[in-house]
Amino acid sequence: xxxxxxxxxxxxxxxxxxxxxxxxxxxxxxxxxxxxxxxxxxxxxxxxxxxxxxxxxxxxxxxxxxxxxxxxxxxxxxxxxxxxxxxxxxxxxxxxxxxxxxxxxxxxxxxxxxxxxxxxxxxxxxxxxxxxxxxxxxxxxxxxxxxxxxxxxxxxxxxxxxxxxxxxxxxxxxxxxxxxxxxxxxxxxxxxxxxxxxxxxxxxxxxxxxxxxxxxxxxxxxxxxxxxxxxxxxxxxxxxxxxxxxxxxxxxxxxxxxxxxxxxxxxxxxxxxxxxxxxxxxxxxxxxxxxx
Numbered sequence: 001x002x003x004x005x006x007x008x009x010x011x012x013x014x015x016x017x018x019x020x021x022x023x024x025x026x027x028x029x030x031x032x033x034x035x036x037x038x039x040x041x042x043x044x045x046x047x048x049x050x051x052x053x054x055x056x057x058x059x060x061x062x063x064x065x066x067x068x069x070x071x072x073x074x075x076x077x078x079x080x081x082x083x084x085x086x087x088x089x090x091x092x093x094x095x096x097x098x099x100x101x102x103x104x105x106x107x108x109x110x111x112x113x114x115x116x117x118x119x120x121x122x123x124x125x126x127x128x129x130x131x132x133x134x135x136x137x138x139x140x141x142x143x144x145x146x147x148x149x150x151x152x153x154x155x156x157x158x159x160x161x162x163x164x165x166x167x168x169x170x171x172x173x174x175x176x177x178x179x180x181x182x183x184x185x186x187x188x189x190x191x192x193x194x195x196x197x198x199x200x201x202x203x204x205x206x207x208x209x210x211x212x213x214x215x216x217x218x219x220x221x222x223x224x225x226x227x228x229x230x231x232x233x234x235x236x237x238x239x240x241x242x243x244x245x246x247x248x249x250x251x252x253x254x255x256x257x258x259x260x261x262x263x264x265x266x267x268x269x270x271x272x273x274x275x276x277x278x279x280x281x282x283x284x285x286x287x288x289x290x291x292x
Contacts, residue, residue: 026083032094039092039106042077042274046126049081049093050103052260054159054214054224055119059103060273061210061255062123062133067276068251071130073109078273080259120152123207133210135203144202150190151212157183158215167225181231184219188236191216195238209246217243254279 015029041047048063050056066074081087081102088100097104097117105116107125116122127134135141161180165173191212194201201208215224220236220243222228234240246252257270257279266285270278 026086026088031098031100032089033091034086034089035091037090037092039090039096040079041106041108042079044075044077044274045073045107045109046076047106047108048076048078048103048259049096049105050078050259051081051083052256052258052262053102054155054218055101056103056259057214057218057256058119058211059105059122059126060258061214061252062126062207064251064254064258065210065249066126066130066132069132071132074126074130076273078258080261080271082261118152120148120211123148123211127207133205133207135206137203140203144206144208147201147208148211151208151215154187155215158187158219162227163225166227166230185231188216188220188231188233188239191242192236192238195242200242205246209242210252213243213246213252217246221247257283 039047039049046063048059050059052060060078063074063076063078081093081104083102087093088097088102093104094100096106096115099117101117103117103119103122105122105125107114107116109129116125124134135144157180161176162184165176165180169176200206201212216239218224219231220228220233220240222233228234257268258273259271260269261271261284263269266288267283269284270282271284272278272282
């Protein structure tokens with residue numbers, strides 16, 4: 001493991017070079033668009049612009065769960081945003097989300113289009129609109145919101161902290177890996193203790209479960225950062241039980257597929273979703289087979 005070099009910060013920081021690592025080419029210290037390009041608009045009330053990262057999966061899982069529960073008004077078009085190519089910095093996307101992060105939603109179901117950004121905000125918007133996956137009981141609702149925002153506050157330590165330094169940083173440094181591993185394991189212990197006494201995060205299955213599962217559930221299932229063994233995820237038995245239960249839901253499997261453009265299993269990639277039948281006819285394995 002490389003020894004960390006001592007760094008003396010300047011009085012005023014300037015970007016003199018790329019930061020390095022997998023996402024260096026898309027990191028920059030300013031906001032706003034870098035190119036002019038409108039977002040496409042499909043036929044459904046909801047237009048989602050996303051990618052199947054954990055934050056994107058939260059929303060597509062919710063859409064598929066709403067449709068599975070019979071909320072036909074939740075039909076949506078899902079357009080892929082390739083963050084490695086800078087799609088999030090086009091003028092159209094910045095108009096939908098000034099923070100240039102996926103996912104972004106345009107809701108055309110009202111009198112005028114409404115933009116919704118930040119994954120938890122999108123989930124609350126949809127859950128409240130359809131009266132689903134959000135508890136009616138005030139105590140359960142408050143508990144659910146606490147866990148939903150726990151996820152929003154905690155996941156940056158898992159993704160931007162542990163995931164970055166363990167999997168993506170250009171060099172392996174012990175101090176940040178140890179620091180964020182400790183926090184990732186502490187968070188898993190928080191979940192494990194809660195799920196030892198509760199089937200779901202708050203009362204019944206809710207948007208809190210979906211949001212937390214997209215990060216921590218997929219982590220213990222071995223899908224994030226190739227870190228399951230390193231983190232000893234099988235020791236968190238209650239989290240694993242909960243994660244496997246959610247993973248077995250058909251709507252969750254469909255949600256994982258939407259806007260996915262990576263991985264070896266082409267049958268799990270539905271890069272754009274415009275109709276329920278796309279899961280049967282438009283996955284990447286079928287598209288590639290049609291080219292032969």
